[in-house]
Amino acid sequence: MERPLELGNVTRVQEFVLLGLSTRLGIRIVLFAIFLALYLLTLLENTLIIYLICSHIELHKPMYFFLGNLSCLEMCYVSVTVPSLLVGLGSSPCHVPFAACMTQLFLFIALISTKCTLLASMAYDRYVAICRPLHYPLLMRPQVCLGLALSSWLGGLLVSVAKTSCIASLSYCGPNVLNHFFCDVSPLLNLSCTHVALTELVDFISAIVIFCGSLLVALASYVAIGRAVLHMPSAVTRCRALSTCASHLVVVGIFYGVVLFMYSRPRLIGSTDLNKVLSVIYTVVTPMCSPVIYCLRNREVQAVLQKTLHSPRVSSATTHFARS
Numbered sequence: 001m002e003r004p005l006e007l008g009n010v011t012r013v014q015e016f017v018l019l020g021l022s023t024r025l026g027i028r029i030v031l032f033a034i035f036l037a038l039y040l041l042t043l044l045e046n047t048l049i050i051y052l053i054c055s056h057i058e059l060h061k062p063m064y065f066f067l068g069n070l071s072c073l074e075m076c077y078v079s080v081t082v083p084s085l086l087v088g089l090g091s092s093p094c095h096v097p098f099a100a101c102m103t104q105l106f107l108f109i110a111l112i113s114t115k116c117t118l119l120a121s122m123a124y125d126r127y128v129a130i131c132r133p134l135h136y137p138l139l140m141r142p143q144v145c146l147g148l149a150l151s152s153w154l155g156g157l158l159v160s161v162a163k164t165s166c167i168a169s170l171s172y173c174g175p176n177v178l179n180h181f182f183c184d185v186s187p188l189l190n191l192s193c194t195h196v197a198l199t200e201l202v203d204f205i206s207a208i209v210i211f212c213g214s215l216l217v218a219l220a221s222y223v224a225i226g227r228a229v230l231h232m233p234s235a236v237t238r239c240r241a242l243s244t245c246a247s248h249l250v251v252v253g254i255f256y257g258v259v260l261f262m263y264s265r266p267r268l269i270g271s272t273d274l275n276k277v278l279s280v281i282y283t284v285v286t287p288m289c290s291p292v293i294y295c296l297r298n299r300e301v302q303a304v305l306q307k308t309l310h311s312p313r314v315s316s317a318t319t320h321f322a323r324s
Contacts (some may be wrong), residue, residue, distance in 0.1 A: 013172035013191075015097045020088030020181045021276060032089040038288050039082045045291035046071040049301075056304045062140040063129070064301075066122045067294060069149050073115055074287040080107045081283040085181040094181075098172075101183040106164040108182065113210045114156030119252055120214035121148040123221035126248055130241050131228045159206045166199040180276060182283075211259065218252055243299075250293050251286075258282050 022028055053059045053068040084104065088094040096104070128139045167185065173193040180187045185203065189196050225241075232238045258281055295301050 013098060013174055013176040015095050015176065016101050016183065016191075017177045018084060018088050018094040018096055018181055018183075019177060019179045020085065020092045020094060021280075022089075022092075028089045028092060032086060035082060035085055035089065035284060038284055039078055039086070042078050042284075042288040042291075043075055045288070046075045048305075049291050049294060052301065052304050052308065056308075059300065059304060062125050062145045063122070065145050066118065066125060066149065069152075070115070070118055070122070071291065073111055073118065074290060076107070077111045077115070078284065078287050080104060080111065081182045081279075084183075085284075088181050093177075096183065101188075102164060102168045105167065105183045105185070105188065106160050108184070109163050110156045110160035112156075113159040113206070114152050115255070116210050116214040117152040117155055118149070119248075119255065120217040120221075121152060122248055123218040123252065124148075127221035127224050130225050155210070159210055162202055163199075163206055166202050170194050170196060170199065180279070182279075184279070186275070215256055218256075222249065222252075251290050254286050254289065258286065 020028075021031055049071045050068050053064045053071075081104075084094060084096070125140055125145075128136050132139065163185070167188055170189075170192040171194040172188075172191055175191065178184075178187045178191070189199065192199075229238050229241050232241065258278065261278070295305060
């Protein structure tokens with residue numbers, strides 16, 4: 001009974017202070033230029049992929065439907081985290097109101113959760129394409145693809161509502177300094193002056209359901225793909241089957257590899273500086289690399305991109321209206 005009375009006399013935190021990546025002016029200027037360039041490049045790459053998928057009928061396939069969703073997600077994802085990173089580098093430290101911090105946290109959790117389930121859906125798509133090719137038109141018909149995509153986005157929103165509500169309901173009495181460049185779960189929990197057992201339980205359950213569940217689906221899909229490829233009669237067929245999902249394997253490996261390292265590394269190296277470095281890889285580098293991997297490892301996307309770059313706009317528009 002004494003702790004609630006004490007908390008009632010303490011002023012709640014109205015804003016958080018993000019320390020960002022560095023406090024040295026010279027380094028901040030260089031980092032600002034680098035991350036601004038990476039941010040703009042990420043937006044350009046993903047916008048290009050969405051344009052190619054939407055404007056070319058040869059890419060109107062389930063695999064590219066999911067890739068288009070992933071590109072849209074990556075654009076939203078970097079737009080949630082990178083702007084606060086840039087603001088912190090431009091005017092360190094960055095002051096963020098409580099409501100804005102919770103909004104950023106909500107969007108961040110929703111997008112990360114959506115990405116987990118979306119990658120699992122993409123792995124299932126490759127499993128059906130390689131292991132059950134005759135049933136592919138039925139199992140991955142447009143209604144199924146749309147349902148998988150919608151369930152990924154809605155599932156991410158529901159998880160985010162539960163986790164953000166628990167974190168926002170905690171009491172923050174001070175200090176209000178986050179040694180990070182955006183509002184993340186762990187730094188906020190460390191600042192809370194109330195018990196976080198329920199919040200940690202919600203976080204644990206959601207991690208088991210979303211992250212571990214999607215990881216198991218992805219692993220099971222690729223194990224089945226590997227077994228099917230090994231039983232293919234010719235080496236040419238095996239190489240062709242592997243090439244169709246090589247880019248997806250790279251993206252899944254990078255994403256889950258970084259996340260697993262972040263959440264399973266020993267406490268002895270769990271410093272806040274290491275957290276920030278890993279978060280940069282997690283929130284900036286991988287969204288930038290994903291579109292490049294798709295373009296370099298996928299022949300259909302390469303062919304469509306070359307045709308778009310070498311075709312006059314007028315000719316392309318004429319062809320489009322002629323087909324319509």
